[in-house]
Amino acid sequence: MHVRRTLAPDLVRTAWLAMAIVSLPASAWAQAPQSRDEALRKAREEKSKQVAHYAPGTLEKYVLKLENDKILARLAQGSDKGFYPYFHTIVSGSGIAVGPAYRNRLLFGRQGTLNVILAGSLKKYWMVDGSIDFARLADNHAFANVHLRRRGLPQEDFFGLGPDSTQSDFVSFHAQDTLVGAFGGLRPLPHLAIGGGVDYLDVTIGHGKDRAVPSIEERFTEATAPGLARQPAFLMSQAFIDLNLRAPSGNPRTGGQYKLTYTWFSDRTFDQYAFRRLEGEVQQYFSAFNQRRVLALRARVLVDDPEPGQQVPFYLMDPLGGSHELRSFRRYRFRDRNLIMLQAEYRWEILTALDGALFYDTGKVEPRRADINFRDLETSWGFGIRLGTNQRVVLRFDAAIGGTGKPHYLLRFNHAF
Amino acid sequence: MPSDGHWLRRLAGVALVGAGILFCIAGHANGPRFFPDDPLQVDRDTDLDASGVTEIEDGNLWDFVSNTFFTPGDDSDIPAVNVNTIDEVPDSSWFVNRIGKRPVTVDEIVRGPDLVPALSVDGWPIVQGKDTGLQPGFRIADPTGHLYQLEFDPPSNPEMATGAEIIGTAFYHAMGYFVVPVYLVEVDRDSLTISPKATIKDITGKRRRLEKPDVDEVFRRAARQPNGKYRALAGRFADGVQVGSFRYAGTRPDDPNDVFPHEHRRELRANRVFAAWLNHDDSRGLNSLDMLEERDGRKFIRHYMFDFGSIMGSGTAFAQSHRAGNEYILDWMEGVKTGATLGIYLRPWLRVKYPDVPPAVGRFEGDYFDPEGWKPEYPNPAFRNMRPDDAFWGARIVAKFSDDIIRAVAAKAKYSDPRATDFIVGTLIKRRDKVLRTWLNQVNPASDFELGPDGTLTFGNAAVETGAATPPSAYTLRWSRYDNTLDRHVPVGDEVRVTGPRASTPREALSGTDYVSLEIRAEHPQQPRWARPTMVYFRRENGGWKAVGIERAISTKPESIRLRQASPVVVPAKQKKDDR
Numbered sequence: 001m002h003v004r005r006t007l008a009p010d011l012v013r014t015a016w017l018a019m020a021i022v023s024l025p026a027s028a029w030a031q032a033p034q035s036r037d038e039a040l041r042k043a044r045e046e047k048s049k050q051v052a053h054y055a056p057g058t059l060e061k062y063v064l065k066l067e068n069d070k071i072l073a074r075l076a077q078g079s080d081k082g083f084y085p086y087f088h089t090i091v092s093g094s095g096i097a098v099g100p101a102y103r104n105r106l107l108f109g110r111q112g113t114l115n116v117i118l119a120g121s122l123k124k125y126w127m128v129d130g131s132i133d134f135a136r137l138a139d140n141h142a143f144a145n146v147h148l149r150r151r152g153l154p155q156e157d158f159f160g161l162g163p164d165s166t167q168s169d170f171v172s173f174h175a176q177d178t179l180v181g182a183f184g185g186l187r188p189l190p191h192l193a194i195g196g197g198v199d200y201l202d203v204t205i206g207h208g209k210d211r212a213v214p215s216i217e218e219r220f221t222e223a224t225a226p227g228l229a230r231q232p233a234f235l236m237s238q239a240f241i242d243l244n245l246r247a248p249s250g251n252p253r254t255g256g257q258y259k260l261t262y263t264w265f266s267d268r269t270f271d272q273y274a275f276r277r278l279e280g281e282v283q284q285y286f287s288a289f290n291q292r293r294v295l296a297l298r299a300r301v302l303v304d305d306p307e308p309g310q311q312v313p314f315y316l317m318d319p320l321g322g323s324h325e326l327r328s329f330r331r332y333r334f335r336d337r338n339l340i341m342l343q344a345e346y347r348w349e350i351l352t353a354l355d356g357a358l359f360y361d362t363g364k365v366e367p368r369r370a371d372i373n374f375r376d377l378e379t380s381w382g383f384g385i386r387l388g389t390n391q392r393v394v395l396r397f398d399a400a401i402g403g404t405g406k407p408h409y410l411l412r413f414n415h416a417f
Numbered sequence: 418m419p420s421d422g423h424w425l426r427r428l429a430g431v432a433l434v435g436a437g438i439l440f441c442i443a444g445h446a447n448g449p450r451f452f453p454d455d456p457l458q459v460d461r462d463t464d465l466d467a468s469g470v471t472e473i474e475d476g477n478l479w480d481f482v483s484n485t486f487f488t489p490g491d492d493s494d495i496p497a498v499n500v501n502t503i504d505e506v507p508d509s510s511w512f513v514n515r516i517g518k519r520p521v522t523v524d525e526i527v528r529g530p531d532l533v534p535a536l537s538v539d540g541w542p543i544v545q546g547k548d549t550g551l552q553p554g555f556r557i558a559d560p561t562g563h564l565y566q567l568e569f570d571p572p573s574n575p576e577m578a579t580g581a582e583i584i585g586t587a588f589y590h591a592m593g594y595f596v597v598p599v600y601l602v603e604v605d606r607d608s609l610t611i612s613p614k615a616t617i618k619d620i621t622g623k624r625r626r627l628e629k630p631d632v633d634e635v636f637r638r639a640a641r642q643p644n645g646k647y648r649a650l651a652g653r654f655a656d657g658v659q660v661g662s663f664r665y666a667g668t669r670p671d672d673p674n675d676v677f678p679h680e681h682r683r684e685l686r687a688n689r690v691f692a693a694w695l696n697h698d699d700s701r702g703l704n705s706l707d708m709l710e711e712r713d714g715r716k717f718i719r720h721y722m723f724d725f726g727s728i729m730g731s732g733t734a735f736a737q738s739h740r741a742g743n744e745y746i747l748d749w750m751e752g753v754k755t756g757a758t759l760g761i762y763l764r765p766w767l768r769v770k771y772p773d774v775p776p777a778v779g780r781f782e783g784d785y786f787d788p789e790g791w792k793p794e795y796p797n798p799a800f801r802n803m804r805p806d807d808a809f810w811g812a813r814i815v816a817k818f819s820d821d822i823i824r825a826v827a828a829k830a831k832y833s834d835p836r837a838t839d840f841i842v843g844t845l846i847k848r849r850d851k852v853l854r855t856w857l858n859q860v861n862p863a864s865d866f867e868l869g870p871d872g873t874l875t876f877g878n879a880a881v882e883t884g885a886a887t888p889p890s891a892y893t894l895r896w897s898r899y900d901n902t903l904d905r906h907v908p909v910g911d912e913v914r915v916t917g918p919r920a921s922t923p924r925e926a927l928s929g930t931d932y933v934s935l936e937i938r939a940e941h942p943q944q945p946r947w948a949r950p951t952m953v954y955f956r957r958e959n960g961g962w963k964a965v966g967i968e969r970a971i972s973t974k975p976e977s978i979r980l981r982q983a984s985p986v987v988v989p990a991k992q993k994k995d996d997r
Contacts, residue, residue, distance in 0.1 A: 045465070054669065063482055079621045080619055292760075356760065
């Protein structure tokens with residue numbers, strides 16, 4: 001007896017080989033190149049049969065259009081002359097206002113810039129604003145500006161006056177104002193501006209349009225909200241001195257700013273609401289590790305001094321609370337004649353164009369100047385993210401806690417300070 | 418009598434052997450390992466007419482987005498595809514061997530691409546504004562109408578950007594790249610004229626007439642000299658028509674001559690070595706030119722390196738940032754670490770203390786510099802693909818820039834403060850030496866092989882000759898006769914150990930063969946990578962022997978040295994939509 005190996009596996013193997021040889025591509029049997037130069041030429045000739053115009057992908061097309069049509073640059077700095085879309089808030093809490101705007105930077109041989117804006121928001125805030133600005137006169141040693149503005153602010157917040165105003169007194173009021181004026185000044189040194197201005201201001205206060213809260217007249221009177229019953233026209237005269245050594249100015253990491261402003265509000269209608277305002281502000285920036293770590297400090301003090309027997313209208317009191325000061329509180333949470341505000345913010349670079357921030361705001365308002373001190377201050381603290389360039393912050397997100405106990409989230413298109 | 422099964426098994430065996438022979442032939446249907454014209458010295462990549470090419474639009478933002486958030490090109494770990502059989506780059510429309518291959522005088526290096534010894538732009542009218550780049554400037558025309566671009570230094574750092582351009586142009590020209598001629602000139606603002614046809618693109622992208630305020634704006638952002646004039650760089654526009662810039666990945670689909678994917682071109686991969694040395698963090702496709710030229714009735718593209726304003730300590734419009742060369746613009750891991758630790762984690766480069774130097778230097782140093790850790794602004798596909806053999810090639814070119822050459826090139830920048838020149842020279846020398854120590858030792862640095870008619874082998878050691886390493890304790894050699902048709906080595910004799918760069922070839926290796934191969938390794942206690950084998954091939958020619966093949970292993974695996982194929986080394990480029 002012998003073992004019979006099956007032939008099938010051998011035959012199958014041979015059959016596969018035969019098929020493989022027969023099925024070799026014809027190019028395998030073609031004339032091989034005789035030189036390296038020839039081989040390269042053949043490769044290029046092969047390609048020449050398939051050349052085609054470059055076809056960018058969809059994403060590439062859009063990104064190239066964004067850049068080569070200078071869309072981003074136009075959004076950032078705008079064209080020298082022409083219409084552009086306005087896309088910004090009118091005041092804090094107005095919501096984004098949109099509308100047509102016109103700019104002409106070529107006036108008087110590029111010395112002057114005309115700007116006209118018509119804008120409105122979904123919350124029915126609106127604005128008409130026109131100005132001619134001369135930012136750099138006399139080889140940057142002088143500046144001037146004339147302006148005209150009219151606004152409708154239908155849902156402004158009010159909580160009453162004083163440091164002890166309560167959340168439960170939250171009301172809204174409608175304000176419509178007209179501002180016409182001019183200012184100008186000198187720059188004796190590159191970072192020092194000294195100047196002044198005159199403005200005509202006419203404000204009308206009315207029924208608040210925020211349906212979620214009562215209107216101001218339902219909770220407050222002339223006694224508890226001076227200027228509620230009637231609103232005069234004001235002539236505002238102002239003088240200021242401003243030493244700005246912040247660098248870079250739009251997103252500072254070093255230096256400081258020291259500013260003093262004196263304004264006289266003259267009641268031209270009733271002679272009941274005239275007052276003088278003195279405001280001082282100091283910002284100081286300390287940086288380390290090639291300016292990648294920044295400690296930003298800010299202090300602001302404001303004192304309103306009414307003429308004897310007169311009042312400061314509530315709507316002209318500088319409020320605390322909102323996206324720039326005491327960030328865990330609603331906008332305009334605290335109002336009174338005098339104010340002190342202290343802020344500290346630690347900023348660190350996470351990535352190029354992205355900074356993290358830890359902040360601490362503290363301050364208060366008081367009816368009496370003597371009570372402006374460091375006692376009984378309201379506080380808020382939190383963390384945030386800033387997106388921007390060396391020259392400016394374009395997006396800021398802050399999560400603020402304190403005071404009310406509830407976190408307050410903010411998304412803004414500018415720096416806190 | 419044999420059974421039917423026995424005959425069938427015999428038949429199967431014969432068929433198998435026959436098939437094997439046929440397969441061997443088919444496997445080399447594209448040719449032997451070495452052609453008669455190997456090693457190729459010139460890649461004639463201008464021979465096919467490219468008149469069908471059209472301009473390809475490009476932009477900073479797309480270049481940044483595509484390279485930061487995507488991975489364009491092929492990232493296979495393969496040898497560079499455009500090198501010749503001795504691992505060198507043939508001359509082509511991309512690169513011409515200069516300092517790396519032939520003796521070049523200091524004067525020649527300093528002169529670079531300049532067409533004239535000096536240039537005066539007095540009386541040349543302004544014909545166009547400058548729409549691109551950070552540096553303030555405009556375009557002027559010489560009396561023949563040829564365009565030049567004038568660029569100025571920032572007021573914060575006079576002489577910085579113009580000096581960097583002068584130096585960068587001279588270096589890159591000497592290395593072998595095509596660059597445009599650039600000249601230092603002095604501009605008298607009051608004597609400038611504006612052509613009535615001069616235009617400028619405004620912010621909307623529309624062209625309008627260029628006016629005096631536009632020129633005033635340029636000078637407002639330019640550094641003024643004590644004599645009231647302005648130092649500027651005059652860059653001569655390249656010949657031909659610009660059809661875009663080249664990218665570091667893919668190939669141009671409209672250019673029949675462009676068959677090597679750029680991410681696998683040796684001279685683009687090894688540009689990482691040059692960029693690290695000179696701190697050219699702006700090495701990207703946008704800083705290049707594809708110029709369509711015409712010759713003998715045929716059009717072809719010449720590829721230029723362009724814009725060296727952001728090298729060394731210059732960031733063009735400001736001093737180089739601290740991040741430059743140390744980190745990508747977006748480095749996610751570093752961002753996570755810094756964010757999560759609220760800034761307590763400090764990037765190491767934040768601690769670097771830059772010396773107090775003249776403003777013309779910008780921000781530049783050589784002590785912290787780490788060639789392997791160096792990074793451009795954002796990922797570069799060719800840099801990503803750089804292998805030790807690419808880096809070795811580049812480092813050998815860097816080694817040719819002696820101290821005297823560096824000093825002479827720096828002098829061309831005419832810094833008014835000699836401290837600036839001294840500092841730049843010292844820093845470039847320091848960085849050069851680091852580059853050599855890093856990249857000449859990552860492969861076996863034995864080089865410049867010669868085999869005499871009498872069989873005497875001599876060779877050099879690129880690392881030892883440049884001071885990047887001490888000599889090895891020994892070299893081990895293994896000889897073979899080589900069959901170029903069958904790609905087969907027949908070892909001859911035993912392994913030989915020599916202590917110096919000289920040896921005798923066994924007679925049996927040289928007789929009866931047209932090709933000889935040598936596998937060489939080096940032993941050095943501090944250089945473990947020297948043990949990687951290098952295979953050298955010699956061909957009998959004109960009574961002697963010529964080196965026609967060099968393969969450097971980048972790992973110790975034996976198969977890694979058999980990477981060359983007989984067929985043209987062309988990797989088919991996949992024409993993806995967002996790729997070239």
